[in-house]
Amino acid sequence: MSSRSHRAWVLALTSVASLMVALDTLIVTVALSTIRDDLGATLEELEWTVNAYNVSLAVLLLTGSALGDRYGRRRMFAVGLVAFTASSTACALAPGVGWLIAARIAQGAGAALLMPLSLALLSAAFPAERRGRALGIFMGVTGLSVVGGPLLGGAITEGLSWEWIFWLNVPLGLVVLPFALTRIEESRGARTSLDLTGLVLATGAALGLVWGLVRGNGAGWASAEVVTTLALGAVLLVAFVGWERRAAHAMLPMSLFRSRSFSAGNAAGFLLIASLFGTLFLIAQFLQVAQGHSPLQAGLRLVPWTGCLMVVAPIAGALVDRFGERPFLAGGLVLQAAGFGWLALIASPGLAYAAMVPPLVIAGIGIAMAMPATQNSAVGSVPEHLIGKAAGANTMLRQLGGVFGIAVLVAVFAARGGYESPEEFADGFTAALAGAFLLALAGAAVGLLLPARRTAPAPTPGERAAEVVRS
Numbered sequence: 001m002s003s004r005s006h007r008a009w010v011l012a013l014t015s016v017a018s019l020m021v022a023l024d025t026l027i028v029t030v031a032l033s034t035i036r037d038d039l040g041a042t043l044e045e046l047e048w049t050v051n052a053y054n055v056s057l058a059v060l061l062l063t064g065s066a067l068g069d070r071y072g073r074r075r076m077f078a079v080g081l082v083a084f085t086a087s088s089t090a091c092a093l094a095p096g097v098g099w100l101i102a103a104r105i106a107q108g109a110g111a112a113l114l115m116p117l118s119l120a121l122l123s124a125a126f127p128a129e130r131r132g133r134a135l136g137i138f139m140g141v142t143g144l145s146v147v148g149g150p151l152l153g154g155a156i157t158e159g160l161s162w163e164w165i166f167w168l169n170v171p172l173g174l175v176v177l178p179f180a181l182t183r184i185e186e187s188r189g190a191r192t193s194l195d196l197t198g199l200v201l202a203t204g205a206a207l208g209l210v211w212g213l214v215r216g217n218g219a220g221w222a223s224a225e226v227v228t229t230l231a232l233g234a235v236l237l238v239a240f241v242g243w244e245r246r247a248a249h250a251m252l253p254m255s256l257f258r259s260r261s262f263s264a265g266n267a268a269g270f271l272l273i274a275s276l277f278g279t280l281f282l283i284a285q286f287l288q289v290a291q292g293h294s295p296l297q298a299g300l301r302l303v304p305w306t307g308c309l310m311v312v313a314p315i316a317g318a319l320v321d322r323f324g325e326r327p328f329l330a331g332g333l334v335l336q337a338a339g340f341g342w343l344a345l346i347a348s349p350g351l352a353y354a355a356m357v358p359p360l361v362i363a364g365i366g367i368a369m370a371m372p373a374t375q376n377s378a379v380g381s382v383p384e385h386l387i388g389k390a391a392g393a394n395t396m397l398r399q400l401g402g403v404f405g406i407a408v409l410v411a412v413f414a415a416r417g418g419y420e421s422p423e424e425f426a427d428g429f430t431a432a433l434a435g436a437f438l439l440a441l442a443g444a445a446v447g448l449l450l451p452a453r454r455t456a457p458a459p460t461p462g463e464r465a466a467e468v469v470r471s
Contacts, residue, residue: 056108069189080113136317154299208233339363
């Protein structure tokens with residue numbers, strides 16, 4: 001198989017896997033109101049329906065990336081595909097909200113292998129000068145989930161039932177698996193011992209912090225449960241950093257953060273996804289609860305916003321290669337903030353749909369500009385043999401950003417609104433949009449810290465020696 005054919009297969013298969021993972025984040029958003037009615041779920045349980053997946057995915061991402069580097073990215077990609085498909089079946093068969101949340105945790109574990117290894121396989125297959133364009137196409141296909149997720153979720157929820165939104169993954173997984181095993185060449189990262197201490201510390205730190213953020217609304221931000229878990233997460237995070245600085249075979253080399261491009265790109269990506277996911281959690285419910293639309297009608301009304309990612313991301317990815325990441329990351333986040341801020345000023349139960357379209361389009365264009373830039377700045381700024389670790393860190397931080405955004409914006413919503421009336425929901429939604437505006441604006445400020453053009457950091461003497469041994 002020629003290198004060009006191999007790259008095409010890698011791009012196609014990893015993009016479909018990313019599509020599956022993103023679908024299960026987004027397709028649920030339009031079904032939340034129906035799940036609330038059918039299963040009698042509370043606001044906190046709805047939050048867990050989304051965040052159980054995100055939490056599991058986030059805390060296991062570095063483990064998934066490390067396993068791919070150690071045992072083979074293609075092999076562990078296939079394992080993740082099997083786990084994700086099987087747990088999707090469990091979600092579809094869930095008899096109650098507790099079962100659904102448990103199955104979503106298992107889905108997140110499968111996704112924790114698929115997401116970082118998709119990005120690592122793609123990044124390793126393409127040379128640096130072509131990687132931005134490939135990432136743009138990759139994000140464009142993922143954008144199909146952003147467009148098709150709410151729309152398809154609304155159509156299925158209204159036409160069949162919400163359970164069928166999970167059955168979609170089963171045929172996709174069964175088709176992708178044999179091609180992944182036969183068309184993708186095996187690749188690995190540095191063949192070193194697994195950093196088991198680092199794995200435990202990173203998982204514990206992420207779980208403690210995420211648990212505290214998710215439980216803050218239900219248990220109270222000053223409760224012993226929330227304060228203890230947040231404090232424990234913070235302590236374990238400090239311990240993880242300390243361990244990684246002196247570990248012989250660090251899972252996440254702290255030297256990566258010496259790169260301004262890596263550090264700023266990840267921080268901006270965290271805030272971008274926080275703003276996006278928090279808004280996604282609420283906007284479909286606003287269209288249904290506050291404005292009285294059906295699930296399908298709500299999904300259709302989100303297309304002008306979500307469709308921008310599929311159209312603009314490939315173009316932005318190609319331009320990033322020519323002009324660098326900073327203008328697209330900072331400029332895109334400014335547009336995202338402008339769109340959410342505009343919508344916060346006009347949101348009401350009687351708001352005409354035509355008035356919603358311009359701010360939704362502006363926000364969508366901004367997100368589509370920023371996403372390829374943040375990924376390219378993080379993954380493209382490290383030596384080739386550290387791509388797997390960089391991809392895992394980048395994806396983990398973005399997922400944690402989503403959990404953080406949902407937790408914070410739902411807390412703002414709950415403080416100012418609720419489900420008792422359309423007006424009450426709109427009041428909470430307006431306040432949450434203001435929070436999304438501030439998160440995106442903070443991300444734009446961080447994006448300005450990126451260097452004008454991306455440059456890979458020089459390897460340390462130890463990294464150069466390891467490269468000689470591998471060659």
